[in-house]
Amino acid sequence: MRAAVAATIGAPLKVEEVEIGAPAAGELRIDLAASGICHTDLSARDGQFPAQFPIVLGHEGTGSVTAVGEGVDDVRIGDRVVLTIDHCGHCRSCDRGRYWACANAFGMNIAGGRPDGTTAFSLDGSPIHSHWFGQSSFAATILAPRSTAIVVADDVPAEVAAPLGCGIITGAGPVLHPQTTRPMDSLAVFGLGTVGLGAVMAARIRGIDRVIGVDPVASRRELALELGATDVIDPSASDSVEEIQRITGGGADQTLETSGAAGVLDVAMAATITGGHCGVIGAPPPGTAFTTDVTMFIARNISISGVAIGDCDANQVIPELVDHWRNGDLPVERLVTTFDMDAINDAIAAAKSGRVIKPVIVF
Ligand SMILES: [Zn+2]
Ligand SMILES: [Zn+2]
Known part of the structure; x- marks a missing residue:
């Protein structure tokens, strides 16, 4: 074998x-x-x-x-x-x-x-x-x-x-079956690899109003637009936080950090609206820490959570993903x-x- x-x-x-x-x-x-x-x-x-x-x-x-x-x-x-x-x-x-x-x-x-x-x-x-x-x-x-x-x-x-x-359920799961009750009329996805694009496709399935993809690679931004993103941002050319605040009127209800790249989690948290939620998916090397201003964290009522394997039951969600694929939505x-x-x-x-x-x- x-x-x-x-x-x-x-x-x-x-x-x-x-x-x-x-x-x-x-x-x-x-x-x-x-x-x-x-x-x-x-x-x-x-x-x-x-x-x-x-x-x-x-x-x-x-x-x-x-x-x-x-x-x-x-x-x-x-x-x-x-x-x-x-x-x-x-x-x-x-x-x-x-x-x-x-x-x-x-x-x-x-x-x-x-x-x-x-x-x-x-x-x-x-x-x-x-x-x-x-x-x-x-x-x-x-x-x-x-x-x-x-x-x-x-x-x-x-x-x-x-x-x-792994890749698709990890991105689509927290959008289709979020473990948070916080609103999701707007979603900003940092990193447009398999996980990020899985989240974008799921956002279109859910009918989320503004779906923003952030990635420095032009071909990935173009693909995100074809797969359901309403807006894309090149973080090397413009300020992602300002752009997301402008597009959403203050910040995204939900942000998903899928890139694992240094510093992007800080940007994702800053781009999350007061009262919103930031899901952390992209893993930097084990042992990497992040810090935040605790007072502002409380004052802005942000929640942040680690998202593991889509935060959903694969036994239920994988067959759903197959159905979405069959319908042409995934x-x-x-x-x-x-x-x-x-x-x-x-x-x-x-x-x-x-x-x-x-x-x-x-x-
Ligand atoms: Zn994996
Ligand atoms: Zn167990």
């Missing part, structure tokens, strides 16, 4: 013939049709996000179930699934159905294997780390916990289905460029350079 292995921090991925075990209890074996490449995979490969090496990265997989482990009785062989990140199923958040806020998710998703320390893959007899974000989807076949898989209809193309489980294919597995390092380079918004590996 072919998998793209990250041997050490910073090394190019190498496609190898890797052995795969049988599904453990509660797992599925899935032949993948496609996998998106997400920014977090690149950060991990480059040592800016914690991961165990050697490892198979990737966490935007979609494919067909070919075997089920003991105890799995609600997914069948042949089912088409979209994979999302894993959750524990037994913490306080999971008990409440708030899987996106799972207390154990971070540790589980970066552990590089099952809770008992075993892994799905081996190469020449040595274990290769797996279960990256519940998947390790840079592989033709994977073993994934049942809890990461959402069964979907067969009509959605693999290159559209793949990014639904044209994910506009963001996607496909690559063969042998070209995975070219795909990574294209993503890093900004030439490609969402590279998807097809198997």
